[in-house]
Amino acid sequence: MRIESRARSRALQALYAWDMRPGQSLERVAATVWDDLSVPPEERAIANRIVRVVFADSGKIDRELEAVTTNWRLERLGAIDRAVLRLAAAELAGGETPPKVVIQEAVRLAERYGSVQSARFVNGIVDALARRMGRL
DSSP states (O other), rough: OOHHHHHHHHHHHHHHHHHHHHOOOHHHHHHHHHHHOOOOOHHHHHHHHHHHHHHTTHHHHHHHHHHTTTOOGGGGHHHHHHHHHHHHHHHHHHSSSSSHHHHHHHHHHHHTTTTTTHHHHHHHHHHHHHHTTTHH
C-alpha cells in the first residue's frame, strides 16, 4: 500500500477518534492516536496535512457536505462515513490530489472501515461534492 493511502487511513483514525471525543482538540486527539499506533513520521506528516485542513475549516467542510447530503444531516450519518467524508472534502479543498483519486481512496476507506453500502454512499456524496466544488 502506498504511503499516501496509509496516511489517509491514519487521518481517518484520528478523525473518527475526534468524533468520538466531543470537545477535545482534533490536533491533540490525532497526536494521541498516532502515538498509540506508533505511526511513522512520514505517514504522520501526510495525515497531519489532511487533519489540519479539517481542523481549520471544519465548519465550511461540514456546510459543503450538508449541501450535497440533502436527505441526511451529518449527525445522522455513522461516524466512519462522516470521518471519510470530511477527509475527502479536505483533500478536495486542498486541490493537490486529483479528484478521481480522492473519490477512489474515500470509497476504499469506507469499504474497509465501514461496509459496501457505506462505500456506495460515500462514492455518490464525494462525487457530488467534487462537482459542486468545480473539481470534476
